[in-house]
Amino acid sequence: MRIVIGGAYNGKRNFVAKTLRHRNQKNVYQYEGEIPKASFTKDDIVIIGSLENVIIKSDNLDEDDIAKQIFDELKELDVQTNLICICTDIGRGIVPLEKNERKLRDACGRLYQRLFSESSEIVRVWYGIPQYIKGEKWDYE
Amino acid sequence: MDRKIIFITGGVRSGKSAFAENYAKSLFKQLEKRHLIYIASGVAFDQEMKKRIERHQKDREHSEVKWETIEVINTIPNNLTFSNSHIILWDCITTWLSNILFKTEMLTETKRFQEINHHLAIFKRRLLTWRENGVIVIIVSNEVLDEPCGTYIETNLYRRILGELHQWIVDQCDEAYEMDYSLNRQWK
Numbered sequence: 001m002r003i004v005i006g007g008a009y010n011g012k013r014n015f016v017a018k019t020l021r022h023r024n025q026k027n028v029y030q031y032e033g034e035i036p037k038a039s040f041t042k043d044d045i046v047i048i049g050s051l052e053n054v055i056i057k058s059d060n061l062d063e064d065d066i067a068k069q070i071f072d073e074l075k076e077l078d079v080q081t082n083l084i085c086i087c088t089d090i091g092r093g094i095v096p097l098e099k100n101e102r103k104l105r106d107a108c109g110r111l112y113q114r115l116f117s118e119s120s121e122i123v124r125v126w127y128g129i130p131q132y133i134k135g136e137k138w139d140y141e
Numbered sequence: 142m143d144r145k146i147i148f149i150t151g152g153v154r155s156g157k158s159a160f161a162e163n164y165a166k167s168l169f170k171q172l173e174k175r176h177l178i179y180i181a182s183g184v185a186f187d188q189e190m191k192k193r194i195e196r197h198q199k200d201r202e203h204s205e206v207k208w209e210t211i212e213v214i215n216t217i218p219n220n221l222t223f224s225n226s227h228i229i230l231w232d233c234i235t236t237w238l239s240n241i242l243f244k245t246e247m248l249t250e251t252k253r254f255q256e257i258n259h260h261l262a263i264f265k266r267r268l269l270t271w272r273e274n275g276v277i278v279i280i281v282s283n284e285v286l287d288e289p290c291g292t293y294i295e296t297n298l299y300r301r302i303l304g305e306l307h308q309w310i311v312d313q314c315d316e317a318y319e320m321d322y323s324l325n326r327q328w329k
Contacts (some may be wrong), residue, residue: 007286009304092152126319127304127311129328 001078002121002135005087005112011128012086016047019138033057035073040081048074049086055107063103067110075118085119087112143172144225144272147279148310148329151320158197158232160320161281165230166206168277175226179210182237197232215240215260217267225275232281234264238303242295261306269313280310284319 004012020028027044029036033053040046048054051070058066077083091109096102116122121135130138147164151157169177179201185191201208211221215237223229231237245256271278286304311317317329 007284007304009286009301009308011308126328127308127317129311129317131328 001074001115001119002082002084002123003087003115003119004084004123004125005089006125007089007092010125012088012125013047013049015123015125015128015130016084016086020045022139035070035077040077042081044081045084046077046081047084047086051085051087051111052090052104052108055104055111059100059103063107063110066107067114070111071114071118074115085115087115143168143277144275145277145316146268146272146310146314147277148282148307148314148317149279149320149325150282150284150307150318151325152284152322155284155320155322157281157320158200160318160325161230161232161279162200162204165228165277165279166204169206169228172228172277174228174277176223176228177206177208178223178227178229179208180213180229180231181210182213182231182233182240184214184236184240213237215244217260217263221267223271223274223276228277228279229271230279230281233283234280234306235283235285235303237264238299238306242299242302257302261302264306265309265313268310280314282307282310 004016006012025045028047029040029044030047031049033050035048035054036046054070055066058069061069074083074085090105091112096105116134119134121138122133123138124131124133132138149157149161149164165177168174181194181197183190183194183197185194198210201210213221213231241257241260245253248256268278268280282303286300311329314329316327318325318327
């Protein structure tokens, strides 16, 4: 599993697209806010963005359970294919006033922690520039 | 020639203005430039903002080198040209961008986007022209994109435009720094 993290509108998807183009990668499947149920193979790349919208859909659970459930689904998916998760960093602002927004932010943090420890490669993207936190560099130019 | 675009961002009160001012002053002395220009975009619409502006002004007045202040609230004047004797510090473009959004607020959506894009295009063109003419331009901005997407349409519009503008500046610039409470990380 690979992670690309960064603030909103920092060029995360563009960075992933560039690296995959550079590798001439075929069979790329991109999803936003959902974990696909279809089956994939190790020849495919599955990109999932807007994980916070996956979290919002399961708001009947508490933050740890949500994080665990989503993490398990992503891990299972990664076993059959090559998963890239695009994580929007939402944990650095002011604590939100609204209870549900706080819960979303907390659940997101829990999920990201699990994803970070599972992932072999983590890249932080800052306005298009990569910082390699874990694993190999991604060639993109 | 020392022509450059330098980009500095950071959270509020992260020390980005101080870092930018010191950097501008040291380049000014080191390269023996003649004009140290400060582009200010803040509008004193209330007491707090007035104090904030005065605080920045005092800091510059007490400095050993002489700053020339130019106000650019929204539209960049046509006659604003610089040469290789100038160092420009623009602090900060988030304020300038809010002024642009504020100025265009009353327009219909289509007209408003046209107007905003027009301003952004001029901003980009100016920045590149200044550099071509041998100017060192230091652009200061704010990090406002590391928190949950709000429910206000206006805030999200602002975040998107600012994020895309940051991506453009980082791509074009010669040096980019992110300030984290007085520590800086050079990304480029």
